[in-house]
Amino acid sequence: MKTRFLFPNQFKQVGWIILIPSTILGILIIFFNCKFKTIDSNVFTIYSTVFGGEPTILGFFKGNYANTIVGILFLTGAIFVAFSKEKLEDEFIAKTRLESLVWATYVNYAILAFCFLFFFNMEFLIVMIFNMFTILIFFIIRFYYILYKSKISLSREK
Amino acid sequence: MKNNLKVERAIKNITQEELANHIGVTRQAINSIELNKYVPSTVLSLKLSKYFGKTVNELFTLEESD
Numbered sequence: 288m289k290t291r292f293l294f295p296n297q298f299k300q301v302g303w304i305i306l307i308p309s310t311i312l313g314i315l316i317i318f319f320n321c322k323f324k325t326i327d328s329n330v331f332t333i334y335s336t337v338f339g340g341e342p343t344i345l346g347f348f349k350g351n352y353a354n355t356i357v358g359i360l361f362l363t364g365a366i367f368v369a370f371s372k373e374k375l376e377d378e379f380i381a382k383t384r385l386e387s388l389v390w391a392t393y394v395n396y397a398i399l400a401f402c403f404l405f406f407f408n409m410e411f412l413i414v415m416i417f418n419m420f421t422i423l424i425f426f427i428i429r430f431y432y433i434l435y436k437s438k439i440s441l442s443r444e445k
Numbered sequence: 446m447k448n449n450l451k452v453e454r455a456i457k458n459i460t461q462e463e464l465a466n467h468i469g470v471t472r473q474a475i476n477s478i479e480l481n482k483y484v485p486s487t488v489l490s491l492k493l494s495k496y497f498g499k500t501v502n503e504l505f506t507l508e509e510s511d
Contacts, residue, residue, distance in 0.1 A: 378486050
Protein backbone atom coordinates (compact mmCIF):
# COMPACT_ATOMS: atom_id res chain seq x y z
CA MET A 288 0.00 0.00 0.00
CA LYS A 289 1.22 3.50 -0.81
CA THR A 290 1.71 5.63 2.28
CA ARG A 291 2.83 9.19 2.81
CA PHE A 292 5.08 10.60 5.53
CA LEU A 293 6.20 7.20 6.89
CA PHE A 294 9.75 5.90 7.27
CA PRO A 295 10.79 2.57 5.74
CA ASN A 296 10.30 -0.52 7.93
CA GLN A 297 14.05 -0.84 8.76
CA PHE A 298 13.90 2.48 10.65
CA LYS A 299 11.79 0.82 13.32
CA GLN A 300 14.69 -1.30 14.56
CA VAL A 301 17.06 1.69 14.46
CA GLY A 302 14.41 3.59 16.41
CA TRP A 303 14.33 1.03 19.24
CA ILE A 304 18.14 0.99 19.40
CA ILE A 305 18.15 4.79 19.90
CA LEU A 306 15.01 4.96 22.05
CA ILE A 307 15.93 2.45 24.77
CA PRO A 308 19.31 3.95 25.84
CA SER A 309 18.01 7.53 25.57
CA THR A 310 15.03 6.61 27.79
CA ILE A 311 17.44 5.22 30.41
CA LEU A 312 19.62 8.37 30.21
CA GLY A 313 16.50 10.55 30.41
CA ILE A 314 15.35 8.74 33.57
CA LEU A 315 18.84 9.23 35.08
CA ILE A 316 18.68 12.97 34.34
CA ILE A 317 15.11 13.58 35.55
CA PHE A 318 14.78 11.21 38.53
CA PHE A 319 18.39 10.80 39.69
CA ASN A 320 19.55 14.32 38.92
CA CYS A 321 22.60 13.15 36.91
CA LYS A 322 24.33 16.25 35.55
CA PHE A 323 26.98 14.73 33.24
CA LYS A 324 29.33 17.58 34.23
CA THR A 325 32.14 16.11 32.14
CA ILE A 326 30.51 17.55 29.03
CA ASP A 327 30.13 21.11 30.42
CA SER A 328 31.09 23.53 27.69
CA ASN A 329 30.16 26.75 25.96
CA VAL A 330 26.82 26.31 24.25
CA PHE A 331 25.36 28.43 21.49
CA THR A 332 21.99 30.03 22.12
CA ILE A 333 19.55 32.15 20.18
CA TYR A 334 18.20 33.71 23.40
CA SER A 335 18.81 32.58 26.98
CA THR A 336 19.03 34.24 30.37
CA VAL A 337 21.14 32.85 33.21
CA PHE A 338 19.63 33.54 36.66
CA GLY A 339 20.02 37.22 37.50
CA GLY A 340 22.29 37.93 34.55
CA GLU A 341 22.04 39.68 31.24
CA PRO A 342 20.44 37.68 28.43
CA THR A 343 22.68 36.14 25.78
CA ILE A 344 21.42 36.83 22.29
CA LEU A 345 22.89 34.84 19.39
CA GLY A 346 26.01 33.95 21.38
CA PHE A 347 27.70 31.45 23.66
CA PHE A 348 27.24 30.90 27.38
CA LYS A 349 28.40 28.28 29.85
CA GLY A 350 26.03 25.34 29.74
CA ASN A 351 25.66 21.63 29.19
CA TYR A 352 24.43 19.69 26.19
CA ALA A 353 23.38 16.55 28.15
CA ASN A 354 19.64 17.40 28.17
CA THR A 355 19.82 18.56 24.58
CA ILE A 356 21.46 15.38 23.28
CA VAL A 357 19.29 12.99 25.30
CA GLY A 358 16.12 14.88 24.36
CA ILE A 359 16.88 14.89 20.65
CA LEU A 360 17.91 11.22 20.69
CA PHE A 361 14.70 10.29 22.49
CA LEU A 362 12.57 12.22 19.98
CA THR A 363 14.41 10.69 17.02
CA GLY A 364 14.08 7.16 18.38
CA ALA A 365 10.43 7.61 19.33
CA ILE A 366 9.53 9.15 15.94
CA PHE A 367 11.22 6.23 14.13
CA VAL A 368 9.46 3.64 16.30
CA ALA A 369 6.11 5.43 15.96
CA PHE A 370 6.15 6.29 12.28
CA SER A 371 8.00 3.53 10.46
CA LYS A 372 6.02 1.28 8.17
CA GLU A 373 5.05 -2.18 9.36
CA LYS A 374 6.55 -5.13 7.49
CA LEU A 375 3.25 -5.57 5.69
CA GLU A 376 1.57 -2.19 5.52
CA ASP A 377 -2.12 -2.21 4.63
CA GLU A 378 -5.21 -0.08 5.15
CA PHE A 379 -6.12 -1.84 8.40
CA ILE A 380 -2.73 -0.88 9.88
CA ALA A 381 -3.14 2.68 8.54
CA LYS A 382 -6.55 2.96 10.22
CA THR A 383 -5.16 1.62 13.50
CA ARG A 384 -2.32 4.14 13.31
CA LEU A 385 -4.65 7.07 12.72
CA GLU A 386 -7.02 6.04 15.50
CA SER A 387 -4.12 5.57 17.91
CA LEU A 388 -2.83 9.03 17.08
CA VAL A 389 -6.23 10.58 17.82
CA TRP A 390 -6.48 8.55 21.02
CA ALA A 391 -2.96 9.54 22.14
CA THR A 392 -3.68 13.22 21.50
CA TYR A 393 -6.87 13.11 23.59
CA VAL A 394 -5.25 11.24 26.47
CA ASN A 395 -2.17 13.46 26.39
CA TYR A 396 -4.13 16.71 26.59
CA ALA A 397 -6.67 15.35 29.08
CA ILE A 398 -3.77 14.58 31.42
CA LEU A 399 -2.24 18.01 30.71
CA ALA A 400 -5.56 19.71 31.50
CA PHE A 401 -5.73 17.77 34.77
CA CYS A 402 -2.17 18.86 35.62
CA PHE A 403 -2.99 22.50 34.71
CA LEU A 404 -5.64 22.37 37.43
CA PHE A 405 -3.64 20.73 40.18
CA PHE A 406 0.08 21.52 39.72
CA PHE A 407 1.79 24.89 39.99
CA ASN A 408 5.27 26.50 39.83
CA MET A 409 8.24 24.12 39.70
CA GLU A 410 6.00 21.06 39.75
CA PHE A 411 4.16 22.32 36.70
CA LEU A 412 7.51 22.80 34.96
CA ILE A 413 8.20 19.10 35.53
CA VAL A 414 4.75 18.27 34.11
CA MET A 415 5.63 20.33 31.01
CA ILE A 416 8.93 18.50 30.59
CA PHE A 417 7.12 15.15 30.61
CA ASN A 418 4.36 16.45 28.38
CA MET A 419 6.86 17.18 25.61
CA PHE A 420 7.38 13.44 25.22
CA THR A 421 4.21 11.74 26.44
CA ILE A 422 2.15 12.11 23.25
CA LEU A 423 4.65 9.90 21.40
CA ILE A 424 4.85 7.46 24.30
CA PHE A 425 1.05 7.14 24.50
CA PHE A 426 0.81 6.68 20.74
CA ILE A 427 3.47 3.93 20.69
CA ILE A 428 1.83 2.05 23.57
CA ARG A 429 -1.68 2.26 22.09
CA PHE A 430 -0.67 1.41 18.50
CA TYR A 431 1.38 -1.66 19.40
CA TYR A 432 -1.17 -2.79 21.97
CA ILE A 433 -3.96 -2.79 19.35
CA LEU A 434 -1.76 -4.64 16.84
CA TYR A 435 -0.83 -7.15 19.54
CA LYS A 436 -4.49 -7.61 20.51
CA SER A 437 -5.58 -8.19 16.92
CA LYS A 438 -2.83 -10.81 16.56
CA ILE A 439 -4.06 -12.55 19.71
CA SER A 440 -7.65 -12.61 18.41
CA LEU A 441 -6.31 -14.19 15.20
CA SER A 442 -4.79 -17.13 17.02
CA ARG A 443 -8.30 -17.99 18.27
CA GLU A 444 -9.82 -17.82 14.75
CA LYS A 445 -9.30 -20.24 11.94
CA MET B 446 -22.23 -3.11 5.80
CA LYS B 447 -22.53 -6.90 5.71
CA ASN B 448 -20.28 -9.26 3.78
CA ASN B 449 -20.14 -12.92 2.95
CA LEU B 450 -16.39 -13.20 2.78
CA LYS B 451 -16.36 -16.10 5.20
CA VAL B 452 -18.80 -18.05 3.04
CA GLU B 453 -16.85 -17.32 -0.14
CA ARG B 454 -13.67 -18.34 1.62
CA ALA B 455 -15.28 -21.61 2.69
CA ILE B 456 -16.43 -22.30 -0.90
CA LYS B 457 -12.88 -21.75 -2.17
CA ASN B 458 -11.60 -23.66 0.86
CA ILE B 459 -8.83 -21.21 1.76
CA THR B 460 -7.74 -19.83 5.11
CA GLN B 461 -7.67 -16.14 6.10
CA GLU B 462 -3.89 -16.34 5.89
CA GLU B 463 -3.90 -17.61 2.31
CA LEU B 464 -6.45 -15.02 1.23
CA ALA B 465 -4.47 -12.24 2.92
CA ASN B 466 -1.23 -13.30 1.21
CA HIS B 467 -3.00 -13.47 -2.14
CA ILE B 468 -4.49 -9.99 -1.82
CA GLY B 469 -1.40 -8.48 -0.18
CA VAL B 470 -2.90 -7.38 3.14
CA THR B 471 -2.45 -8.50 6.75
CA ARG B 472 -4.45 -11.37 8.18
CA GLN B 473 -5.82 -8.91 10.72
CA ALA B 474 -7.41 -6.93 7.87
CA ILE B 475 -9.26 -9.97 6.48
CA ASN B 476 -10.27 -11.03 9.99
CA SER B 477 -11.65 -7.62 10.95
CA ILE B 478 -13.58 -7.34 7.66
CA GLU B 479 -15.20 -10.74 8.32
CA LEU B 480 -16.07 -9.66 11.86
CA ASN B 481 -17.67 -6.46 10.46
CA LYS B 482 -15.18 -4.40 12.45
CA TYR B 483 -13.63 -2.84 9.40
CA VAL B 484 -15.05 -1.56 6.10
CA PRO B 485 -12.50 -2.12 3.32
CA SER B 486 -11.56 0.58 0.81
CA THR B 487 -12.80 0.45 -2.78
CA VAL B 488 -9.38 -0.79 -3.92
CA LEU B 489 -9.40 -3.69 -1.47
CA SER B 490 -13.04 -4.53 -2.28
CA LEU B 491 -12.22 -4.67 -5.98
CA LYS B 492 -9.22 -6.90 -5.29
CA LEU B 493 -11.43 -9.28 -3.30
CA SER B 494 -14.07 -9.19 -6.02
CA LYS B 495 -11.46 -10.05 -8.64
CA TYR B 496 -10.03 -12.86 -6.55
CA PHE B 497 -13.39 -14.53 -5.91
CA GLY B 498 -14.70 -13.84 -9.41
CA LYS B 499 -17.80 -12.15 -7.98
CA THR B 500 -19.01 -8.58 -8.23
CA VAL B 501 -18.52 -6.27 -5.25
CA ASN B 502 -22.33 -6.23 -4.84
CA GLU B 503 -22.33 -9.97 -4.40
CA LEU B 504 -19.65 -9.81 -1.69
CA PHE B 505 -20.88 -6.75 0.21
CA THR B 506 -24.38 -5.51 0.98
CA LEU B 507 -25.55 -2.30 2.60
CA GLU B 508 -27.46 -2.42 5.88
CA GLU B 509 -30.22 -0.18 7.21
CA SER B 510 -27.77 1.73 9.38
CA ASP B 511 -25.44 2.63 6.47
